[in-house]
Amino acid sequence: MKGGYAGSILRVNLTTGEAVKEPTPEDLIRNYVGARGFIAHTLYNEVPKGADPLGEEAKLIVATGPLTGLFIPSTGKAHVGGKSPLTGGYAEANFGGHFPVELKMAGYDMIVVEGKSPKPVYILIDDDDVTVEDAARLWGKGSFDSEAALAERHGEDFQSCVIGPAGENLVKIACISHDYGRQAGRTGLGAVMGSKNLKGITVRGSKAIPVSDIPGLIEIGKEMYRKSVQHPAFELWQTYGTSSVTNWANRIGVFPTRNFRSGYFELFTNIAGPAMNREIVIHNKACFSCAMCCGKYSHVKTDDYECYVEGPEYETTAMIGGCCALGDIKDIGYANFLCDDYGIDTISGGSIAAFAIECFEKGIITEQDTGGLKLSWGDPKAVFEVLRMIAFREGIGDILAEGTRAAAERLGRDSQDFAIQVKGLEQSGYESRRAPAMQLSYMTSDIGAHHRPSWAVTHDLKTGRETVEGKAEKVIELQHTRPLFDTLGVCRLPWIEMELPVSDYAEAFRRATGLDLSEEDLYRVSERVWNLTRMFWVREFPDFGRSYDLPPKRITAEPVLSGPTKGAVLPQEKVDALLDDYYARRGWTKDGIPTEEKLKELGLDRLVREKG
């Protein structure tokens, strides 16, 4: 077996209760490398066209990459994938922590969960022993209690990922939680777990992860750690983590405020990094093998509530703080805790709460819909209650639990214009009317409006916030680079923030695996995966094309209300120009469909012909 890989794929069929081990195929490794690549291929190859995302045919895939768990910085990542119940398209999310390395040490590169259990269960993996266990006593518990109960039952040396009530209730923004504060948040994969009656996966591994060149790995690992701790931004990152972004985002007017009406929140200093550290942070909390440590652990206490919570991360601060106009970091921390315990994605959760507040303000929903609750900007109790109603599908929460796109379709009255989503996925925390490359990133991301595949705000600042020229080229470059980390099974942040070069990762990959894939080859894999995930959307939606890449009307027609970007819109002609350039550079049709030649060039033509 190649180094870098655990060597096996585990298939668990919950209909039959059977678990089967298969060797990780050599050609899957060569063509798709790992994690995200494995998910994209498995999904396209194995899940039939038109499958119900919450049905028995759907699959839930948890995959690591060849660098996951190895001795280089930040290798604690696993990706989760499937068909999204929220968008109907390609779904992928990831979490860091200690589960991924444990899974690999148990001997598995990937778990494919199939079928549907007749009753609540969890999967127990102890090296080679795999069983499906009764979860009756866990069902209904919050994420924190569920994870703690599994640790209690099996021991602290087991690592678990679980769903909360939101996943059980098939809430389409439900996440999967691990390590008391790390989530595979986006695209509703918690609901896919819930639909299978799968409460969690618990794993312990004792085996070494094979490595082709141990002295070589030690050498480059030490070098990468040295570069990290000596980087000028290392101390800043250790001190604030992602919350260091909040001040900056407001100063440049990209902080999503009051459901993206503005890019500037007047109370931002109350919720930014320094306030957070002063008021709630008690400890740093890293993922496996991570030097820079973005995770901050907080204890939040007021007269009304008390909780321990990891974060809030920047995204949560932006989407629950800015978007709902909560100007107290403690309120954001508690809302974060509620989301984590219910098992709700804080990005979509914040966005939907803000959408509900705006609907209430405009009379589209009323006290009759909310059970007497008044919704207004800046009211923490309204936000807490809306999140609870979503998690348990109570009252208006039942409609909101479907996501902003579906909720707006149901509620009508032009609410689609301010449902801030693309492809059905709520846009994450950057208001981008004056950041064309960032907005294009959201428009073309392969899971919907998320920043993981491409984050281009600094590029917009550097090259002009009005110009569209050159933006598509940069976005494509980012969409091949950032997802490369998702394919290798490592966090991309040390590359961005500690400036570890891609060449270091390519070298670590070669030393770990002994495979002769060059950096260029790895980029080729990244482009292949990008085109395959695009083809997944094409396959699932007969009318898929340019219209699916468009932002909501607020972005193109409603000027930003206040702050440094006041008055900005991204007009439709710029949106069109960005997409024209993007499609042409990708070798796609004018409607955004990969061409025959492109598929052939990437070696995808046969797969698409057979499974398309």
Next chain:
Amino acid sequence: MINSLQPQTDGGRLLKILKNESRCTGCRTCQLICALSHYEENNPKKAAIGVRGQFPAPGGYKISLCTQCGKCIKACPTGAISNVDGVIKIDEDKCDYCLACVEACPFDAIFVHRDFRVPFICDLCGECVEICPTKALYWRQ
């Protein structure tokens, strides 16, 4: 053990490893380098240092590290454990894997793995101190 490493010294004096748990982020890079250095394996489960999260409450981490206190020496019924020039050593030939030492250790700093027929313990090589990104581990001069 594949590699028996030498303890770190300064001018002939043995250096001891101290911990500052308030700085520990639970990244476990110490465990990775420990196992890589001693067994040439990427396997944090073969580390002679423990890191345990205290979640969800009260947060933070407990580091398990040998302080050479010697309680294990007294607890060992076969005389397999001794202090050799300031470093605790377990004699593989004398050890009968009763795990009395593991029980007796006040710091949870004696470890077992199913691949090994004897428990294992820190040899003060200091690789963990060198790699720790937050200086949660440091030398006592």
